[in-house]
Amino acid sequence: MEKTIRAWDSGFVEYMEEMVGHPNYKGMPIRRNAEGELLWLTELDSESQERLDWAQEKADELEMIVQPREFAQLMREIHPTKIHVCKVCGSRMSIYHHYPTKHLLKTLNKEFKQEFSENDHIGDIWDKILANGEPKVWLRQFFQRTFGLSDIRGIGKNEIITMCEKICSEQSKRLLSPGATTNFPRVFDGYQPENRCCIAGDRAEHLSETLGYIAIDQKTYKFWNDGNLHGANAYSKSKHFEDKTVRHMGPVALGFVHDPRYLRTVEDEEQPAIRNRLLVEDIEAIIQVESSTGVPAMSWYSSEMWMHIKKNYMKNPQKVSTIYRNALLQNSANYFFIIKSIAEKSNGYGRDFLIDAFLDPKSEVFEFTYEFDAWGNITERITIPYTKNGEDPAERYVQEALEAIGDYSERALSHLLPDMTYDERFELSRICWKIGQQEPNGCQKALSDLVISIEKRLTQEMRTAKSPKV
């Protein structure tokens, strides 16, 4: 059911009409109800798809490189006023990262003994601090120190704020947040109708739903990617991570291994869920661990792409966070689609095939308990004595891994949709059919050939893709 907009703030209604009439959004699909009111939020998959297609065309027109299905940056770029009006209270807030997070707010209020709120624009906070008689030098030093700015001599207030905004929006430092959160293609202008002043209820619900899917996917990656799964789980529960959040140096959604040697703590100011990013500095740190431990950083299904990236990232640093990252994400999506298809479309014999081919070999790690040093290296390995009544952890792993592939969401809210050629899909069907006929001989080889041929195609695409403009 589509909600009526009558209860919405009149400023917001004006705002919607202004946006719909603006040339920047020319051609973006939107409908009106019988009363002529704009249906700002769409529930229709077809309309969402039309909006996505529109955005892709717009991005091409502006020569912007966007990550697949992620148009937040584009919507920010084309927003004509950069000010979003709140549907509930009519407040006008910046779409940029201009508002203090809880973390920054605490520091600010302590340092300057004031009561600022999360809805105060950082520029207004700056002015109020000065109006309160605090020395300008102190204020500037506070910004420099807190945001880690290198040199601000001769640089004015607005430029300093722009620098801080960039640090928070591009490098995900958790100090400033935007006034309106992104939600495209569901919302016409790409912004949640409530500003941060009035965010509650349904938004929080939507967010937790999406996070639920992400959590399920994460589980699937951890179970099926390469790496010492048992060691990684034990290490992340060890004293090295007491009270701290664990992160993978390379995101498992990009195919990186789930292994103790590639786990680190999340630093205080980092965004807890850095969405599957890949940066030059990440690659450098990962290569260092790879060469000192000899443990491969990438799962087998993306290892050729990883080789290509290692050889070429220095020559093409602009490709790292966009083209390389997207290609890895796409390859994972294809791979998990293949695994899920085998599990479900092989006439009931797919799961046994997967156990023999992938899960049993991976479950050997459950025969041991481990001790670790501070970098996740295994310093001691003790064979677990056979217990009569205890359940077999290797058996439990196999069951959980099969459940995880079943739960892996087909409605890709948190991962990409598979993108395979006709021939690749045909070969996948042939493999599923053979497994279903209980002729698994040669299927493992055929499966591995298929995965590698897809990987080769994507590697070729990474090679020929034009470097994005910075």
Ligand SMILES: [Zn+2]
């Ligand atoms: Zn509001």
